Every structure is written in C-alpha cells, then in structure tokens.
Amino acid sequence: MSKLSHSDVLTQITKGFISSCQPVDGGPMDKPEIVAAMAQASQHGGAAGLRIEGVENLKATRPFVTIPIIGIKKRDLPDSPVRITPFLQDIEDLATAGADIIAVDGTNRPRPVDIESAVKKIHECGCLAMADCSNLEEGLYCQKLGFDIVGSTMSGYTGGEIPREPDYQLVKDLKAAGCFVMAEGRYNTPELAKTAIEIGADAVTVGSALTRLEHIVSWFANAVKSAN
C-alpha cells in the first residue's frame, strides 16, 4: 500500500476522531492481534485515525487498516520521566513499521534525546511529527520547532493530582496560537469529544474509554456498587 502524503494525512484526520488502541499494560488484552482487532473495529466504527503504541502492535495493525496511524513507543526509563518515544531508534522503528505520524513527549523535562533532534528525525523518516505537551509554553516551543501537530496529551500528567476534566483551556490557547491541535486526555464520553471540536480542536483522541476494558468495567462496577 502506498504511503499517504503529509497533506492527505492531515486532511483525513481534520475534525476527525482518533481511536487510541492501547490496552492496559501487561493485561489480558495486551497482545498485538488484539490491538490489531481493536484498530480494525475502530476503523469500521468511523475513526479517522488510530494511535498505536509499540512496534509489534503497529506491525500487526498496519496491514489491516487504511486510515492514518499515529505511532508511539512508551518506555519506563530509570533516569527520565519522559515515556513517549524517547529515542531516535524508536522513531526509525515506528516509521519502518508504517506510522504516518510519530508522537513524542513534548514536555520540558529531563530527556535522553533533545526534542530538536526528535522532530528532525521524524521528518527525515518521512512522517508527520506530533508533540505530546502539558502546557501552552511547551506547545508553542514545539510549534516553533516545526511539529505538525501539538497535543494536550500530557496535561495533568506531569505532577500533582490528575484532574477529572480534560484541559479545554490548553486546546483553546494552542488553537489561538495557530497550532494544529489534537485534544487528548480524559475525553471519556462522546459529548466531551464533541466539545473538543466545538472549542477549536482540529482532531480529538480517545483511549481509555474505548480500549482499556479494565478501566471501563471499573467505572461501571463502581457506579453500580455505589447504588447499593
């Protein structure tokens, strides 16, 4: 299958819904064939794009879907809090496995490889670059570096208590600054995802509420328990 052009990728996901197919780490659904099935089901359901973690999962998925894929590789490093695609080799491997877009952590935290080298590498590999940011300052810096997409992905995840609501203000501010904005993080219902687009997001990604079955079941189980 021939690779989509960069403008086709952005056009396809614009105002679209992205399904992040990331099962709970090490859980019973954490298997490449299950991730690939989630991805296919997401395409059947109308997703405009996918977010897939891990090279094996990406390889298993790519042959079965035609919509753009955002590839990431998560690592737990001993000397850095940065988890999302920390190394240049990860970028190369995700590109080879068929990612159209590669996302990296865009936060201003100690990291093994500088973000300038990451965006350059993503573009050299022929992919679009997405920065997973936690605040406006980081988003603007990543925009300046040439990232094609800036996400609110890391807002609420760099310290302190995780808020219940998505970070709408960050989405609005990034949009006002002229970024192509991916609303991401805690958009746990169709209404919240719709709100993301209404407030200016160019696309919205949802993960836990679709593909982390243990979380979804616990939401229902706890709600039912609380009625007893």
Ligand SMILES: CC(=O)N[C@H](C=O)[C@@H](O)[C@H](O)[C@H](O)COP(=O)(O)O
């Ligand atoms: C903070 C972080 O590491 N976010 C990760 C990035 O890939 C995923 O764990 C999230 O599931 C994804 O961003 C979608 O968000 P939500 O699961 O809230 O719909």
